[in-house]
Amino acid sequence: MKIPFVNLRKQYQSIQNEIDEAIAAVLHECNFILGEEVKLLEEEFAQFCGVKYGVGVSSGTESIHLALRAFDIGPGDEVITAANTFIATVLAISYTGARPVLVDVRSEDYNIDVSKIADAITEKTKAIIPVHLYGQCADMDPIIKIAQRYGLCVIEDACQAHGAEYKGRRAGSMGDAGCFSFYPGKNLGAYGDGGMVITDDEQIADKLRLLRNYGSTRKYYHKSKGLNSRLDTLQAAVLRVKLKYLQGWNIVRRKNAEIYNAQLTKLDDVIIPEEMLHNKHVYHLYVIRVKNRDELFDNLKQKGISVGIHYPVPIHLQEAYKDLGYRKGDFPVTEVLAKEIISLPMCPEINKEQINYISKTIAKSLSVKHILERTPSKVIQLT
Numbered sequence: 001m002k003i004p005f006v007n008l009r010k011q012y013q014s015i016q017n018e019i020d021e022a023i024a025a026v027l028h029e030c031n032f033i034l035g036e037e038v039k040l041l042e043e044e045f046a047q048f049c050g051v052k053y054g055v056g057v058s059s060g061t062e063s064i065h066l067a068l069r070a071f072d073i074g075p076g077d078e079v080i081t082a083a084n085t086f087i088a089t090v091l092a093i094s095y096t097g098a099r100p101v102l103v104d105v106r107s108e109d110y111n112i113d114v115s116k117i118a119d120a121i122t123e124k125t126k127a128i129i130p131v132h133l134y135g136q137c138a139d140m141d142p143i144i145k146i147a148q149r150y151g152l153c154v155i156e157d158a159c160q161a162h163g164a165e166y167k168g169r170r171a172g173s174m175g176d177a178g179c180f181s182f183y184p185g186k187n188l189g190a191y192g193d194g195g196m197v198i199t200d201d202e203q204i205a206d207k208l209r210l211l212r213n214y215g216s217t218r219k220y221y222h223k224s225k226g227l228n229s230r231l232d233t234l235q236a237a238v239l240r241v242k243l244k245y246l247q248g249w250n251i252v253r254r255k256n257a258e259i260y261n262a263q264l265t266k267l268d269d270v271i272i273p274e275e276m277l278h279n280k281h282v283y284h285l286y287v288i289r290v291k292n293r294d295e296l297f298d299n300l301k302q303k304g305i306s307v308g309i310h311y312p313v314p315i316h317l318q319e320a321y322k323d324l325g326y327r328k329g330d331f332p333v334t335e336v337l338a339k340e341i342i343s344l345p346m347c348p349e350i351n352k353e354q355i356n357y358i359s360k361t362i363a364k365s366l367s368v369k370h371i372l373e374r375t376p377s378k379v380i381q382l383t
């Protein structure tokens, strides 16, 4: 059995007519840049998240970069984020000229360890970027409290958490701004790159609209040195169709996670993902931990099961970030995770039989190792 990590083709086929019509309508209008679909998606997605404004941008990375710029963060400033994240979070900080400051994560949910944030704050700190990793929100209430105490802004990296909830509030709606990626494989994915910043702050929304479009709202009149970082009308049209299905897809992801959990919790060597109190995890990724990860990774690949590692090398040990001066041992939880985590196939299109097959293959792979470890003593007894 061959099992893909995500199945975008199957998803497209399930909504093909609607998607094809939406794309054809944009082609008919030829309004490719900042067309009506962009505005409508901004309104609809902001409403879905429970905030007032949405500003479509060209990627998730740009959503974080522009959100930081909208809060006037730049050279000389420091921005705190989680050590265990995709590098884009940290790159976006670097683009502004500010310095990224990393904080280790918790071993329960792999999100930023709130108890370690205060130690990382200096006079230069301007913002905290909690990352809602794998589809589960970071512990936002204490983060917001710390931010208020030190006068910092909170910008959520919700690029993996479309529709996730924390105490009934949607990911991206709790901080001063929330940042989303519409990369094709995300829970809400376009057919190319895309992103959005959401906020309740009208001034910030206005600033973002300038920043993404050469610093201009009226053609050829430029208020600031903006960028070209817009969301395409075509992508917005695709996303508007898919947004209607997002909640249903997230429910299926959660059911799939339950099926995995029921199977894998029986295996002593596997740590399954933990859903924290007051959270609604949307399982962008289904990540387990095992001691002999590399062996399991190879075994699953060999059996046709596509798996991933998110992420194999922590930011502070990346060549690109040597200049930050961090060393091995600085973020122990993140470093252990990098060695033990493995992401199993997860999408709304995967079925129960496939999940059972994956779980059985994992059980076999792990028990084979146990038998091998026990073999020498048995061999001695026999001879």
Ligand SMILES: *Cc1c(COP(=O)(O)O)cnc(C)c1O
Pocket: 059, 060, 061, 062, 085, 086, 088, 089, 131, 157, 159, 160, 180, 181, 182, 183, 193, 194, 195
């Ligand atoms: C995907 C992702 C990003 C970047 O999004 P792009 O659209 O690929 O630029 C940023 N942060 C996290 C946590 C992500 O998963």
